[in-house]
Amino acid sequence: MGLRIRLIRRGVIHRPTYRIVCANRHSRLSSKYLEVIGHYSPVPNKEGVKRVMLKEERIRYWLAVGAQPSDRAAWLLGKAGILPPWRPRMPAPVKSPLMQGREQAQARQCLATLGMPVTTDSVARFRARPGAAAAMLAAADQRNAGQEVDVNPLAVLLGYQSVQHAHDAYRGNPSFVSLESLLLAKEQLEAAEAAMNADAADDAADIELENDDSALAVEIDGAEEAAFLEEVGVDAETAAKGDDSEDSDASFSDF
Numbered sequence: 675m676g677l678r679i680r681l682i683r684r685g686v687i688h689r690p691t692y693r694i695v696c697a698n699r700h701s702r703l704s705s706k707y708l709e710v711i712g713h714y715s716p717v718p719n720k721e722g723v724k725r726v727m728l729k730e731e732r733i734r735y736w737l738a739v740g741a742q743p744s745d746r747a748a749w750l751l752g753k754a755g756i757l758p759p760w761r762p763r764m765p766a767p768v769k770s771p772l773m774q775g776r777e778q779a780q781a782r783q784c785l786a787t788l789g790m791p792v793t794t795d796s797v798a799r800f801r802a803r804p805g806a807a808a809a810m811l812a813a814a815d816q817r818n819a820g821q822e823v824d825v826n827p828l829a830v831l832l833g834y835q836s837v838q839h840a841h842d843a844y845r846g847n848p849s850f851v852s853l854e855s856l857l858l859a860k861e862q863l864e865a866a867e868a869a870m871n872a873d874a875a876d877d878a879a880d881i882e883l884e885n886d887d888s889a890l891a892v893e894i895d896g897a898e899e900a901a902f903l904e905e906v907g908v909d910a911e912t913a914a915k916g917d918d919s920e921d922s923d924a925s926f927s928d929f
Contacts, residue, residue, distance in 0.1 A: 676700060677741035679733070679751075681714065684708070691715045694728065694747060698735045711736065713883050714750060716899070724894040726750050727883055749902050754892040762905060 678699035685691040694712030712728040733756055737743075749760040749768055781797045815924070883889055 675710075677736060677739065679711070679736060679741050679743040679747045681744065681775055689717055691717075694726075694750070696741050699742070709736075712750075714894075724899070726754065726892050726894055728754055728756070728892065729883065730754070730890040732754060732922040745906055748904075750892075750894070750917065753894060753898075754890055756890075758904070 676699040679696050681692040682695055683690055685693055692714045693710050694714060695707035696709050696711055708747075709732065711732045712726060714726040716724060716786065717919075727752075733751065737757075743757070745760070748757055751757040752760040774833035778797055782792050786792055792840055
């Protein structure tokens with residue numbers, strides 16, 4: 675599992691606070707993370723100081739097991755001396771049109787095998803599902819070889835033993851029309867349950883971090899932060915008000 679150290683926005687409008695967390699890099703920004711390892715308030719306090727509180731030991735542990743920080747997390751950790759000073763990352767290589775065309779063709783073939791509607795949205799969602807295409811192609815090979823395939827690989831990826839188990843789990847759901855809608859309903863349900871269960875534990879973690887004498891407290895210079903935000907293409911005033919956050923693709927490319 676790829677790990678990511680990133681910022682998650684909290685607080686109210688114009689008064690944002692951020693949790694620095696370690697999470698699965700492939701999970702949604704709103705989904706549950708593994709651990710809260712820091713806290714940052716971009717709004718200056720009464721003394722005009724921006725402060726970040728960090729669990730240095732836990733941060734070093736997650737870095738040691740392969741967690742990769744986002745740009746802003748790397749910049750904050752660099753200011754704390756946990757990482758070398760932040761430098762802009764090289765842009766990720768762009769896939770060639772030929773490779774993208776092959777992936778789309780593979781996704782369309784898998785969707786057609788499933789009997790699911792082949793649309794632009796369904797192709798994009800299927801390509802984003804890890805292992806779905808490979809599992810479906812393996813099932814198609816079994817069918818072509820004359821072997822019976824009782825278990826639908828996509829249903830297995832969703833956590834069910836077969837298509838029938840998936841139907842039984844969502845029987846009576848008026849929005850259920852296909853495994854594609856089942857996937858969407860399952861993701862929405864998991865996200866809602868994670869959000870409901872996380873609030874109390876997260877608030878307790880914030881209080882614990884604020885009162886932790888062993889936490890590393892680092893003061894952030896506003897001018898240096900403004901220069902960093904400008905370099906990554908974010909307006910400093912907008913970031914300070916909290917109108918945009920790391921959760922917004924329009925503000926930060928990968929946080």
